[in-house]
Amino acid sequence: MELKKTLQGNFAGDLLKTMLNVGIGQCIGIPNPNLEELDILLNRCCHLEIHPMSYLAALLKSIDDVTILHSRLKFSSYERDMAYFIVEHRGEKEGSRPLLPYEKLVLNTKIKQKDAVDYVREVLKYRGSENLLEQFNSWDIPRFPVDGKILKDNGVPPGKMYGRIINKLKDIWIDNEYKQTTADLVK
Known part of the structure; x- marks a missing residue:
C-alpha cells in the first residue's frame, strides 16, 4: 500500500x-x-x-x-x-x-x-x-452479434464446440473490422 x-x-x-x-x-x-x-x-x-x-x-x-x-x-x-x-x-x-x-x-x-x-x-x-x-x-467497443442461442437456432448441435465456433466467428468478425452481420457470420 x-x-x-x-x-x-x-x-x-x-x-x-x-x-x-x-x-x-x-x-x-x-x-x-x-x-x-x-x-x-x-x-x-x-x-x-x-x-x-x-x-x-x-x-x-x-x-x-x-x-x-x-x-x-x-x-x-x-x-x-x-x-x-x-x-x-x-x-x-x-x-x-x-x-x-x-x-x-x-x-x-x-x-x-x-x-x-x-x-x-x-x-x-x-x-x-x-x-x-x-x-x-x-474506439467504441462493438458488440459481437452471435451467441449460443443464434447458433442453436441455425442448427448447430449444443455442446462443447460452441465456444470454439464462437471464437472462430469472432476472429473472422474482428479481421473484417466488425462489418459482418449475424446472417453473414452464421452462413
Whole structure:
C-alpha cells in the first residue's frame, strides 16, 4: 500500500531507482530488477500519468517475477492482473491495422471487459504510444452479434464446440473490422 502511494507521485521513477540502489529490492520481492527497462519507461512516459503497476512491471522480466512480487507485496487482484497483463503484452504487436492487436485483446478477453480496456490503456501508455492511446480511447467497443442461442437456432448441435465456433466467428468478425452481420457470420 505504501509503495503504491510512493509510485503515484511526481518523482515515482526516481524514488524507485533510489530505493533499488540502496538494496530494498531484495526485501520487497524484486531481487534482480530490470533497471534498463525502467529507464526506457521513464524516458518514454515522463509526460503520461501511468499506473504504479507499470513502474513495477518494468522492473520485472517475466510472469514468474510478477508472481514472486505478488506473493511478497499482496496486490489486489486488479493490480496483480494488470502487472501480468503488462508484462505479457508490453512487446511489439503486429496487425493489419496498428490498433487491431489491442482491439483483439479487449474483444477476446476472459477477464472483465472493463478491466481489459484499462489494462490495454496502460500497456499503450507503457509503450509510449500516445497516438494509439488516443485512437483506442475514441474506439467504441462493438458488440459481437452471435451467441449460443443464434447458433442453436441455425442448427448447430449444443455442446462443447460452441465456444470454439464462437471464437472462430469472432476472429473472422474482428479481421473484417466488425462489418459482418449475424446472417453473414452464421452462413
